[in-house]
Amino acid sequence: MSPVVTVTDLTKRYGDVTALDRVSFTLAENRIYGLLGRNGAGKTTLMQLLTAQIFATSGEITVFGEHPYENERVLSRISFIKESQTYPSNLRVKHALRAAALVYPNWDEEYAQQLVEDLRLPLQRNVRKLSRGMLSALGIVIGLAARTPLTFFDEPYLGLDAVARQIFYDRLLADFTEQPRTIVLSTHLIDEVSDLIEHVLLIDQGRLLLDSETDALRGQVVTASGPVAAVDEFVRNGTELHRVRLGGTARATVRGDFGAAEHERARALGVDLVASSLQDIVVRLTTSSNGPAADAGSAVAADKEAVR
Amino acid sequence: MERSGAAGVMDDGRPIFLQIAELLESSILDGTLAEESQVPSTNELAAFHRINPATAAKGVNKLVDDGTLYKKRGIGMFVSSGARAKLRARRRDEFARQYVQPLVAEARKLGIDPAELKHMIDNWEETR
Numbered sequence: 017m018s019p020v021v022t023v024t025d026l027t028k029r030y031g032d033v034t035a036l037d038r039v040s041f042t043l044a045e046n047r048i049y050g051l052l053g054r055n056g057a058g059k060t061t062l063m064q065l066l067t068a069q070i071f072a073t074s075g076e077i078t079v080f081g082e083h084p085y086e087n088e089r090v091l092s093r094i095s096f097i098k099e100s101q102t103y104p105s106n107l108r109v110k111h112a113l114r115a116a117a118l119v120y121p122n123w124d125e126e127y128a129q130q131l132v133e134d135l136r137l138p139l140q141r142n143v144r145k146l147s148r149g150m151l152s153a154l155g156i157v158i159g160l161a162a163r164t165p166l167t168f169f170d171e172p173y174l175g176l177d178a179v180a181r182q183i184f185y186d187r188l189l190a191d192f193t194e195q196p197r198t199i200v201l202s203t204h205l206i207d208e209v210s211d212l213i214e215h216v217l218l219i220d221q222g223r224l225l226l227d228s229e230t231d232a233l234r235g236q237v238v239t240a241s242g243p244v245a246a247v248d249e250f251v252r253n254g255t256e257l258h259r260v261r262l263g264g265t266a267r268a269t270v271r272g273d274f275g276a277a278e279h280e281r282a283r284a285l286g287v288d289l290v291a292s293s294l295q296d297i298v299v300r301l302t303t304s305s306n307g308p309a310a311d312a313g314s315a316v317a318a319d320k321e322a323v324r
Numbered sequence: 325m326e327r328s329g330a331a332g333v334m335d336d337g338r339p340i341f342l343q344i345a346e347l348l349e350s351s352i353l354d355g356t357l358a359e360e361s362q363v364p365s366t367n368e369l370a371a372f373h374r375i376n377p378a379t380a381a382k383g384v385n386k387l388v389d390d391g392t393l394y395k396k397r398g399i400g401m402f403v404s405s406g407a408r409a410k411l412r413a414r415r416r417d418e419f420a421r422q423y424v425q426p427l428v429a430e431a432r433k434l435g436i437d438p439a440e441l442k443h444m445i446d447n448w449e450e451t452r
Contacts, residue, residue: 047378048376185374186371186374189370189371189374189376189377190371192377193367193370193371193377211340211373211374211375211376211379212374212375212376213376214376214378214379230376230379231339231340231341231379231382232339234338234339234340235338235339280421283425283426283429286429291338
């Protein structure tokens, strides 16, 4: 199966700021991707490039096997729900939905109406007068009902309450099951989406730090705590990412392959193992101030230094 | 760290597909899923546990691969006959490692000798 998106050595510079630095990856058909990273990491820039809204400095992008720029065949199959979508003044919610229905060939009006009801979106209200949360809800309705083969959600739920977010997750999952498509979800609420996303792309300072199946990451990073000597012995089989000490006790975050055998080894050493959540992993990998894991050694040293 | 929101049933940091497989195994062991009965579909599992359908499918496929489940073409997945006895045997093998070993280790740390530990187990029902 050919990939939906292929990105090769993609670089985007704004003056002397490198927003994206030689990024390469592919997106397969009918998967939910999580695009993760800190503010300013380059997530939105990447999505703007993939949806042909800005031009790359160098590198190659193909979407559905073609160049996306000025390409109606490609662009009609993409929707991009932005964090801060602006709408023309005097537009009512129902008009925005009608416009979306005209633009997207797969638009499902019945489904859109259902979502409007679920999210309690006021159809008659002027879009400019919507609250932050309601504006996000409108984006979600459009992004889901458009049923485009490739859908980007960039922080789709600013201002949305927990109930509305849960409605979004549940509808997304149910709809994805019935109508599989490729979805890219950019978010900071990592723990909330960690069970939904099949694959993680983690960007940090313009570079792709992780490109991995979500499930494969689980159990790869653990927190080991116990007597210092025991922890020292345990972490020899992995890469130490972080450590704090309290008297004779240490707590280390370690990356490695932690199967049943390693858990047993920890038990024998008297080391307590707790698997890290996806959020913890992302925090750990993107905390170091001087950049990506390429420099993990010195980052760990710096962390240790900071603790003393 | 506690997870919230969409995260539901899946708790520890191990791969979700393994947890799905183990949940199904436990249902087979306690009889909730009888042999030769149909197991929930991948989509039902995904919706119930709020996880990605591909992950649910991976968990189910693990059990198909080891013979616990089998596929009836066009209908769905079913529990193999004999699956319960096999799972029981395997879980019994794991019992010592998973439960007895940490129990003995903790007892040793507290200075409880084997005889005392045995006494505790023998009298557990009464003291509870």
